[in-house]
Each structure stands twice: as C-alpha cells, then as structure tokens.
Amino acid sequence: xxxxxxxxxxxxxxxxxxxxxxxxxxxxxxxxxxxxxxxxxxxxxxxxxxxxxxxxxxxxxxxxxxxxxxxxxxxxxxxxxxxxxxxxxxxxxxxxxxxxxxxxxxxxxxxxxxxxxxxxxxxxxxxxxxxxxxxxxxxxxxxxxxxxxxxxxxxxxxxxxxxxxxxxxxxxxxxxxxxxxxxxxxxxxxxxxxxxxxxxxxxxxxxxxxxxxxxxxxxxxxxxxxxxxxxxxxxxxxxxxxxxxxxxxxxxxxxxxxxxxxxxxxxxxxxxxxxxxxxxxxxxxxxxxxxxxxxxxxxxxxxxxxxxxxxxxxxxxxxxxxxxxxxxxxxxxxxxxxxxxxxxxxxxxxxxxxxxxxx
Numbered sequence: 001x002x003x004x005x006x007x008x009x010x011x012x013x014x015x016x017x018x019x020x021x022x023x024x025x026x027x028x029x030x031x032x033x034x035x036x037x038x039x040x041x042x043x044x045x046x047x048x049x050x051x052x053x054x055x056x057x058x059x060x061x062x063x064x065x066x067x068x069x070x071x072x073x074x075x076x077x078x079x080x081x082x083x084x085x086x087x088x089x090x091x092x093x094x095x096x097x098x099x100x101x102x103x104x105x106x107x108x109x110x111x112x113x114x115x116x117x118x119x120x121x122x123x124x125x126x127x128x129x130x131x132x133x134x135x136x137x138x139x140x141x142x143x144x145x146x147x148x149x150x151x152x153x154x155x156x157x158x159x160x161x162x163x164x165x166x167x168x169x170x171x172x173x174x175x176x177x178x179x180x181x182x183x184x185x186x187x188x189x190x191x192x193x194x195x196x197x198x199x200x201x202x203x204x205x206x207x208x209x210x211x212x213x214x215x216x217x218x219x220x221x222x223x224x225x226x227x228x229x230x231x232x233x234x235x236x237x238x239x240x241x242x243x244x245x246x247x248x249x250x251x252x253x254x255x256x257x258x259x260x261x262x263x264x265x266x267x268x269x270x271x272x273x274x275x276x277x278x279x280x281x282x283x284x285x286x287x288x289x290x291x292x293x294x295x296x297x298x299x300x301x302x303x304x305x306x307x308x309x310x311x312x313x314x315x316x317x318x319x320x321x322x323x324x325x326x327x328x329x330x331x332x333x334x335x336x337x338x339x340x341x342x343x344x345x346x347x348x349x350x351x352x353x354x355x356x357x358x359x
Contacts, residue, residue, distance in 0.1 A: 022087075086281060139302075304339070309332075
C-alpha cells in the first residue's frame, strides 16, 4: 500500500483537512482518523484489510494499492500543488453542444447575479477626495508593429519628470474604462458589468486595480495614489515610503530613479463572486500580465523606457498600499521614464567588464 502523493494536510480545529489536490476532493478527519493516517504515513505496510478506517482511506483514494506515476517537477512543492490543484476544473456535466453550453452558462450567471455583488469599483479609499486627471491624449497614428518591436526592458533611467498628461494617457489606456467603447456593450451584459478596458479580463470582472507610485510627475505631489478607472482620477493613499523603491522590490536598486511606477493588484473577492474554483487564481496573474503589456506599449509609443517585475516585498507593499489582510492583493509592478535604453545598469556593466580583464 502507498499514501496518495497528491495529499495536502491542513489543520482546522477541531478537525484535520486532507485535500487531494489532484482529484479536487477533501475530507475532514477526527482525532482517531488523524492518528491512524499518521501511523500509515510512517509505515504504509501496516495497512490492515480488517481495519474499518484503513478501508475507508483506500476507498476514498487517501491510500492506493500502487504508487501513481508523477511527473518530474524542478521547483518546490508549493508551485506543484498550485499548478496541479488548479488543473481540470470540476464539472458535474460537460455540455455536449452549443445549446447545452448556452443554457449551462446562463444558469450559472443567473445564480451568480442572485448573490450580492462585491463593490464593482475600487473599494479602497473611495471616500477620499479625487484628483481629476487631464484628458488622455490620443496616441499618434502608427503601426502597432513599431511599438511591439521597440518595446524593451530597461534598467537605466534618468529620473527626468513625466508630465501629468503622460501619466493620464498611460493609466487610461491600460487601466481606464474606455468611454470610446461605452456604446458598444452587448445588451446581454449584466448591469454594472459593462465597463471595458483595453485588455481582456476574466469574466469581464475587471478584477485588477492600479496604484501609482509618483516620484517625479509634474503637477502631482510625490506619493502613492489609487487609480479610479470609472472617474479617471486619483486619490491619495500614502506619502512616498522612506525606503527606496528598490528596497520594496527585493533590492533592485537600479530603478530607484523611476519617476513613475504602477503596482497592479487584484480583487480576489470579485473573482470569488463569479468563479468558485481556484483556477480563477491563474486568471488573476494573466490579467495583470495583459495590463502590464498594454502599459508598456503605450509608454513605448510615448517615447519612454519601461521596466517590470514580480519580485515584491509583499508585506511592505501591502502596508504601503493599505491592503493589509485584504481580499485585494498586489501582484506585479511596472514602471516607466526617460531612459538611455540600456538593458543593464552601469554598475552591472562595470562588474562584467572587470571579469573580462586579464588576470
């Protein structure tokens, strides 16, 4: 006998939860069952066919008669649990044709809409005074190919100020609710779900939000601001932290001169409202990636260099954005500014040049 290799155990007083993250099944074990499982984990060979608990473990898949084949995984177990645990969305019935799918999807949406919806706009700092942004500029006509080719990750910035107009355009075209698309919403879209961004969003929920870290923006005091896409406005969240930007981003101090950065967060409560399965967690990161790319392409057209990272000092960033213990969490950072276009900072180049010198 063998212990199922896809078990994850969670303490939940007064029970122990055993989750089979591959088959998406979970069980609550009392003390007697928990003790027996611990004994079998230590020595699966003591499995007793006459033991009621042992047989229940076998019937539920906690124990197996043979060790299942598992793929080689080069990372830690946490990433493996996340990947496997969000595969193969459980489905009680798989639609066999478009008519069945349509009815199933409509029934699901009806059920979701019968529940109280989370605040559809940013729920952070909504009572604070809003700072209106200038009308976003219309980008010059050009080939998208040019922007895609020119976009590059830079690690050397001059620190030169951005204009508030540039910031307005960047935010509107990456996170704003596009007024140009307001009249094109399908009549079937539920009330409150009609806002459209330049990037796709899982379920049309627009679960991502943005926080501007303003170091050097003409017409805007340095600080941290929440972006309100419906109003195309900002509200003050915090002053700039005493520590450098690089300190918040795992020591990447070459970007301390960035005049503007954008923390992209996700409202998990919006995703939970419509999608109960953990697969939606993947969509949060995909949506953040879409927004990051849109931001970078707009910045490139504006003649700015861009830089991005997922390496955050999460607890410090959450505190800075006032998201401690919140259903909204920061996932990603992207910034832009005037740059000489260098992929490496000069300090790293100097180190590399020394290695090339003869000993």
